[in-house]
Amino acid sequence: MGGACSRKRNQQVDEDSVHRGVSGRYCKSGSSKWLGTSFSRAAADINQGKGKCPSLMELCVYKIREDINQHSTFFMLPRDISQQIFNELVYSQTLTEASFEAFRDCALQDLDLGEYPGVNDSWMDVISSQGSALLSVDLSGSDVTDSGLIHLEDCENLQALNFDYCDQISDHGLERLSGLSNLTSLSFRRNNTITAQGMSAFSGLFHLVKLDLERCPGIHGGLDHIKGLTKLESLNINCCNCITDGDMKPLSGLTNLKGLQISSSKVTDYGVTFLKALNKLTLLNMEGCPVTLACLDSLSGSFCAHIIH
Numbered sequence: 483m484g485g486a487c488s489r490k491r492n493q494q495v496d497e498d499s500v501h502r503g504v505s506g507r508y509c510k511s512g513s514s515k516w517l518g519t520s521f522s523r524a525a526a527d528i529n530q531g532k533g534k535c536p537s538l539m540e541l542c543v544y545k546i547r548e549d550i551n552q553h554s555t556f557f558m559l560p561r562d563i564s565q566q567i568f569n570e571l572v573y574s575q576t577l578t579e580a581s582f583e584a585f586r587d588c589a590l591q592d593l594d595l596g597e598y599p600g601v602n603d604s605w606m607d608v609i610s611s612q613g614s615a616l617l618s619v620d621l622s623g624s625d626v627t628d629s630g631l632i633h634l635e636d637c638e639n640l641q642a643l644n645f646d647y648c649d650q651i652s653d654h655g656l657e658r659l660s661g662l663s664n665l666t667s668l669s670f671r672r673n674n675t676i677t678a679q680g681m682s683a684f685s686g687l688f689h690l691v692k693l694d695l696e697r698c699p700g701i702h703g704g705l706d707h708i709k710g711l712t713k714l715e716s717l718n719i720n721c722c723n724c725i726t727d728g729d730m731k732p733l734s735g736l737t738n739l740k741g742l743q744i745s746s747s748k749v750t751d752y753g754v755t756f757l758k759a760l761n762k763l764t765l766l767n768m769e770g771c772p773v774t775l776a777c778l779d780s781l782s783g784s785f786c787a788h789i790i791h
Contacts, residue, residue: 550576572594626650653683657683665687694716746771
């Protein structure tokens with residue numbers, strides 16, 4: 483029963499599975515996230531008089547949610563059931579730091595706490611207790627700091643991490659992620675403290691497929707540290723005004739790139755010439771960049787892409 487809905491550890495996390503906010507929680511139809519969401523929506527349907535009859539499992543999850551303070555641990559439950567209970571508590575906004583303790587050592591796979599109120603370093607010990615079972619974590623908009631990231635070092639099978647809008651994470655925190663070699667998706671949108679030097683922590687993340695550093699104003703020169711990440715398919719550095727032509731050169735060898743977003747940067751026609759070997763590129767966003775139509779001449783023979791400028 484416990485393995486019926488579990489995701490295999492070698493199954494890549496969908497690049498869209500780590501999002502900001504509540505809306506991103508319900509897109510994966512085959513995962514435990516979807517199961518937890520379907521329960522929550524079923525409850526909502528009942529409350530709104532839509533007449534949907536809940537399953538026995540749904541009723542059990544609702545009851546646990548209502549009596550959550552009476553449960554000290556879910557350690558003995560199959561992982562999928564614990565995951566469904568966790569998802570329901572998050573969806574219903576009834577999870578607290580105290581009730582989160584009940585999920586210690588439950589081997590949960592997905593912890594979507596994006597934009598959840600009150601999440602900080604004190605939650606990280608329970609998160610890390612999921613150990614090698616943990617595959618994805620969304621802590622976007624939280625108050626987690628560099629010290630909190632120490633707890634993730636033992637979660638060696640992590641595939642997706644989202645730290646969007648976490649302005650208390652700096653280069654020191656990035657060092658704690660350098661050993662998570664199974665990461666395929668990493669996001670640090672709108673971070674004013676990450677620098678080019680800190681990006682050296684990304685150099686060993688060879689399985690990285692998606693990297694999002696939108697609105698990170700201090701990363702000029704840091705793209706040199708990702709030139710060896712040849713599996714990278716999506717790179718978002720939109721609204722990084724520090725990015726110049728020189729930052730495009732390290733990208734010239736990332737031949738698996740399918741999406742590159744450099745809007746509102748200082749990249750000119752000259753910088754675009756470094757992209758001519760990216761034959762798999764299907765999206766190039768240069769909106770707000772000081773480029774001219776002449777830059778298309780260096781690209782037109784190389785690939786067929788949707789170009790925004």
